[in-house]
Amino acid sequence: MVDGGEETVDVLKQMSLSGYANGGVFCCLFVVSCFTNKYVLSVLKFTYPTLFQGWQTFVGGLLLLVSGKLGLVEMNTFPRSAFLSWFPGSLMFVGNIYAGSRALSRLPIPVFFSLHNTSEAVTYLVLRLTHREQTSFLKLSSVSLLLMSAVSLSLLDPQFDPGGYFWALMHLLSVGGYRAFQKLPRYSHLSDLEQQCINYIFSVLLLAFAAQPTGDLLAVFSFPFLKSYKFQSGCCASALLGFFLLLSTVKLKRSFSVEHCAVWVFAAKVVTAFLSPFVFDLVVNKPLLCCLLLNSFGEALLIYSK
Template sequence: MNVRRSLLGLTFCTCYLASHLTNKYVLSVLKFTYPTLFQGSDVLIWLPASALFVGIIYAGSKALSRLAVPVFFILHNVAEVLTCGYQKCVWKEKTSLSKICSALFLLAAAGCLPFQDSQFDPDGYFWALIHIFCVGSYKILRKSRKPTVLSDIDQQYLNYIFSMVLLAFASHPTG
């Protein structure tokens, strides 16, 4: 037991030292002098998308725990109907007839699904609706903010960090 604690402490110290040495290398040798104030403004602009990402994770997990996997996937794909409708109605983009028909068939299939589901769970469908809204809104927001300073990897990194922190703090009160 004592050796295990010592090994854990040594691992922590090694990681702590390695992170500081890496930080020093990036700041000194690589001359990384981009002010963090300006980095933060881009991060703040991306926070609504990160909040939607957390909604995708949380609502999707709740819905998936209550619905069958095929039902969840059918409902998950309805988010494409939201993005297609937004592109057509708000952005006035030309949308092919086949894409519109596909979206309408998908919407009709998802609309009929609760009536044919032998294991119907209203809470599962409620969480699926929230999940659909979050996925669709995230896709719309991501397309509308394409010319951004943050790369796709930076956006995903921020999403993961934001979701990890928010879900860690929310895990205890929400069960």
Template sequence: MSSRGSLIGLTFCTCYLASYLMNKYVLSVLKFTYPTLFQGSDVLTWLPASILFVGIIYAGSRALSRLAVPVFLILHNAAEVIICGYQKCFWKEKTSPAKICSALFLLAAAGCLPFNDSQFDPDGYFWAVIHLLCVGAYKILRKFQKPSALSDIDQQYLNYIFSVVFLAFAAHPTGDLFSVLDFPFLYFYRFHGSCCASGFLGFFLMFTTVKLKSLLAPGQCAAWIFFAQVVTAVLSVLLFDVTLTSPIVGCLLLGGLGEALLVFSERKGS
């Protein structure tokens, strides 16, 4: 791996870690759970993907506000099961044994979590399921649709522009527009600074992700993403209130094994 690739990978990991921890702080510590106010020809053909992107950030914000970061990441990664199943059932693609085992481990880990989570939150798991369905559908759409004239950066810009417009108009019907006026930290600099930091970190995470995928092979990208998730999960346990029981740790390790197998299959395929 080149030094430039390593630098981009480390930058990506830093943005990934900072973005998740900052979002978790705003959503669960400050308890600001109104994400509609702060998210964000070839254009028309990309519209379904932008709609799914809105579902990803809205449902993801709702879920992350209620679930521990490691739990959220395991459920987020379960979207790979949808992609693997789609490839196998509809596109009849040959799937490696490692990838099949990875999908089964991820499915088992995500399926066992609700029954063993001492901090179980029904709404959190509900939004996490919506989030992972949107993630799976979004990745399938990106992978199997006809090649687009839009670059990866153009696609992400359209996603954020569409999400800002869509969620701004949705703020009133969902009740978030008026509920936010009662938010206790609305006029605190700590809140304003955290939200601005969250926005900037989200943008840099998107930018470094695109750069990472353009410079490195799929297997190397998967390895950096897995490394970033492990570091983020470990540090989140130290920074936020998380109750770890033996069954939960087992689920997290099983999910980690599934992700490691996915990285292995990607590297072997590349």
């Protein structure tokens, strides 16, 4: 019995170490992926989101399908009805990545994260209206803090960019709606990878059709960095990092509970926001710093309330 107990303890320790290793890999990939996207969008000023996101989703979808065929990831085949019924979710996913690219190209990373966190309020309102979801006082307080800090940011940001905040608003609405859509019971049979595979396929098609009406397809030929080694390597790196971040996120969810995964995501965003001023320009004053800290506290409180 003692030997059996010791073996159980050893297994639990190994599982714990493996889980923390997965969390560390996730945080590293998250930071590098965010910085790479920000570099391509802001420093190189590649402001053609239909092409940038179309490239990322094409590479991600291709790698995911190949990985599934080779048995490197667990992804089951799904009926055409499930594929078509997920279309509203894919539309919100496209809105998420398109508006997110627009916003990230114009806003500092800490500000972008703070506005992104407000999507939790959108999810809360949707679930409250559609499912009559009961809410604790702690969760209501955290959502209120997120909203208050986001509104304060728009008033106190010394680098206020109306276009950036507009696209951030579109982004957080898409993210909040998509998160609520994922919680519908009829889609519980689709795994995270299967959902993402459908998103990738729809995204490539939708963004390819949108490239001409938005003018991105013609304008990209005048982009000065098109033949630059930095630009080419940055775009390739962003697509590959996005795919590996997806796999790392799925692996993280298998190692921890939903609540503990949220803690790792929170930690990754805090590290990214803290390091970003050392890499990218950011004008910070006391009111802005207070808003950012208030938003982080609201997110931490939301995680604790769950």
